[in-house]
Every structure is written in C-alpha cells, then in structure tokens.
Amino acid sequence: MVESALSHIQILERYDFDQILVSVKASNVLETIQAYRLLSKKVNYPLHLGITEAGPPGTGIVRTSVGMGVLLAEGIGDTLRVSLSGDPAEEVHVAWQILKSLELRQRGITLISCPTCGRRKGDVYTISAEVEKRLRDYQGPPITVAVMGCEVNGPLEAKHADIGIAFGVEQALLFVKGKIVAKITPDVYMHALFEQIDILRREKTTGSKVIDK
Incomplete structure (x- = not known):
C-alpha cells in the first residue's frame, strides 16, 4: 500500500504537481497504523487519516478511534x-470527539460520568444521557460537565470539571470547579443543573459574568 502511494506520488511530481494530500487507509486497523507510520517517514506531504469500511456505529467507532487515536x-x-x-452527521461528531480527547481541538461539551458501583446514589445514566442529548449541538467555547454517582468522591474526583452534579441520599450536590454551590432535591436535579450550564455557556460566549436574577 505504501509502495503504491509512493509510486503515484512520483507520477504527480514528474508533472510538477505537488499540491496533494496522501491517504493509505485500510479496513485493518494495525495495517493502517503501520502504513501511515512508514509513509510519514518517507514523505512530507500532508496525510489524510481514516479506517475504511469501519462498520456500524459501535464497533466502527471503536476501530476508528483506536486507529486514528x-x-x-x-x-x-x-x-x-x-x-x-450510518448517519454522516454521526461521523462528524465522532471525529470531533477524537480530536477533543487528544486536545487537538476544543469546542462544545465534554461530558464525564462515573461507572456504576456500590456507592452510586442517583441515576447517572439517565441524567448523563440527557445532558449529552441536549447539548450535543452546542459548538461554543469548551465546557466540561460531570455527572457523578456519589457525593463522597464526586466533587473531588471531578474538580477539574466546569460544573457537575454528585448524587447523595435524597439530595445532590451541585458544584463548580470542585466547589459546592448548592444542595438540590431530586425534583429539581435537571432544572438546577441545566440552569447553571446555561449561565456558564453565556459567560464563556460573551466573556462577561452573568448575574442570575
């Protein structure tokens, strides 16, 4: 595959055509990684990455993320x-998530949430899924949101998050940059969390402090 790419590059260079982007994508992840590593040592042209025919969302996302990551x-x-x-829009979303995970590009929401364990006191899955759904199309300045299952470790483990919620017994802690700002009851979990997220979005977008009335 690399030899074929080099052969085609030579043909183009023979005609002084050097404004090119080179790709050696394959459906095999390891083969693709090895090909790009080798090609990057042989040419100075920009390289276009990808895993071809990666498959449906799920396995395809994993294979693509491993290879390109x-x-x-x-x-x-x-x-x-x-x-x-699947949906081409999902391809764009996944590409952005890969870039964000490696901090090569930053925009929109980064959602962190803990796995299920014996300390979990709230429905982490439902609330984190709702946060992701509502804010999926937000493309403004980066915001990290944490949904944590317990109030014992949650605020400390997610202190790097811009804003987060940590569940307790019949209440939850709302925290900003690791600092607890409110204790809220189950009936207002979603409202309180999204109210604070909206304030933070406006502050980051405008660069000005928002006074919550």
Missing part, C-alpha cells in the same frame, strides 16, 4: 475522515 497521538496526520455505516 494512535496516529494522531504520535503527531501523524493532517486531516481525517470517520467512515461509519
């Missing part, structure tokens, strides 16, 4: 394409 973490790659059997 390894290369991008090594500084290899200039553009990328996520190829899934």
Whole structure:
C-alpha cells in the first residue's frame, strides 16, 4: 500500500504537481497504523487519516478511534475522515470527539460520568444521557460537565470539571470547579443543573459574568 502511494506520488511530481494530500487507509486497523507510520517517514506531504469500511456505529467507532487515536497521538496526520455505516452527521461528531480527547481541538461539551458501583446514589445514566442529548449541538467555547454517582468522591474526583452534579441520599450536590454551590432535591436535579450550564455557556460566549436574577 505504501509502495503504491509512493509510486503515484512520483507520477504527480514528474508533472510538477505537488499540491496533494496522501491517504493509505485500510479496513485493518494495525495495517493502517503501520502504513501511515512508514509513509510519514518517507514523505512530507500532508496525510489524510481514516479506517475504511469501519462498520456500524459501535464497533466502527471503536476501530476508528483506536486507529486514528494512535496516529494522531504520535503527531501523524493532517486531516481525517470517520467512515461509519450510518448517519454522516454521526461521523462528524465522532471525529470531533477524537480530536477533543487528544486536545487537538476544543469546542462544545465534554461530558464525564462515573461507572456504576456500590456507592452510586442517583441515576447517572439517565441524567448523563440527557445532558449529552441536549447539548450535543452546542459548538461554543469548551465546557466540561460531570455527572457523578456519589457525593463522597464526586466533587473531588471531578474538580477539574466546569460544573457537575454528585448524587447523595435524597439530595445532590451541585458544584463548580470542585466547589459546592448548592444542595438540590431530586425534583429539581435537571432544572438546577441545566440552569447553571446555561449561565456558564453565556459567560464563556460573551466573556462577561452573568448575574442570575
């Protein structure tokens, strides 16, 4: 695959055509990684990354993230394409998540949430899924939101988050940058969390402090 790419590059260079983007995508993840590593040592042209025919969302996202994540973490790659059997909009979303995970690009919401364990006191899955659903299309300045299952470890473990919620017995803690700002009851969990998220969104977008009336 690399030899074929180099052969085609030579043909283009023979005609002084050097404004090119080179790709050696394959459906095999390890083969793709090895090909791009080798090619990056042989040419100075920008490289277009991807895993072809990655599959449906789920397995396709995992295979793509592993393949492109390894290369991008090594500084290899200039553009990328996520190829899934599904909605093209999901491909764009996944591409952004890969870039955000490696801090190569930053925008929109980064959601962190803890797994289920014996200390969990609230419905982490439902609330984190609702946060992701409501804020999926937000493309403004980056905001990290945490949904944590217990108030014992939650605020400390997620102190790097801009805003978060940690569940307790019949209440939850609302915290900003690890500092507890309110104790809220189950009937207002969603309202209180999204109210604070909206305030933070406006502050980050305008650069001015929002006075909550």
